Amino acid sequence: MKEGKMEYIQVTGWEQLLNKERNSQEELLLQSMYKLEPVYWSGVRMAEDCLYGAFSFHEEQNGENKISRAAFLLGKQEFILIVLNDENRMFQQEAALEQKEKHMEHTSTEEKMERLFENFWKRGQQKAEKMERYLIDMEQEIVSGKINRNRNWNIFECKRTLTVWKNDYGQFLNIIEGINGLEQKKKEDQGQILTEESACYFRVYENKMRRLTEEIQFLYEELVHIREALDAALSYEQNRIMKVFTTVTTIFMPLSLIAGWYGMNFAWMPELDWPYGYLFVVVLSVLVILVCIWFFKKKKLF
DSSP: OOOEEEEEEEEEEHHHHTTOOOOHHHHHHHHHTTTOOOTOEEEEEEEEEEEEEEEEEEETTTTTTEEEEEEEESSSSSSEEEEEEEEESSSSHHHHHHHHHHSSOOHHHHHHHHHHHHHHHHHHHHHHHHHHHHHHHHHHHTTOOOOOOHOOOOOOOHHHHOOOOOHHHHHHHHHHHHHHHHHHHHHTTOSSSSOHHHHHHHHHHHHHHHHHHHEEEEEEEHHHHHHHHHHHHHHHHHHHHHHHHHHHHHHHHHHHHHHHHTEEEEETTTTGGGGHHHHHHHHHHHHHHHHHHHHHHHHTTT
């Protein structure tokens, strides 16, 4: 295979691309993508003997929604990537390597393309592993009884993050499936868009991305279980507090009866003139408390 070319064009809009000198492939990409408004569209299409598409990734940093968006054209001899926006710096490392390789030994199109797509997969895998460890630690705290009232907000933030990941990587998986599907359709028509090496890579890459999306979906479902565990732990804590209040109230109910009984000012009550009447009421109250405590402990109510 001949050495290919991968070009990075850092632009903030289509206007800058319109004003630069373009080759035939860049012109084809421009004419194809301009009508589809890649700011909003994500997918892959076929044009002549190549594939073109657009994709985007979202990430929240310091309360701001960062977006990386790019369009690409993929053929046998060329892979062009136009970076429209790179707020979360997904393409920064690859662009630096591209500049470095200009002064070094040439790298084939397949190697550059695979490196780019592998970086997307590795980035997603690292984020999923980090989220998994975070959820495990959160669940461990809940199980061990360390209930943090801010956990509801943490769970909400995790849910929002996982929803963004699920949408982004799900759409990206659809693009890879589209590339494989269009390549297969072209082969059925006795044609070929990609080299055998590239076609094989995208088939393997599709499986990787599918496993990643399944893992993100698993984390999303695990988050639901953690929310249920938190609700159960909070309910248990509230029930425990209510049980303590109920037990204390039950212990003092007989004392209220004694106080009400001996609070009646009847002149013929024998305890009123008894020298040990006050001491008798004190001993009786203490005895009632001790009996109640013994009974509740025996029944393991506290």
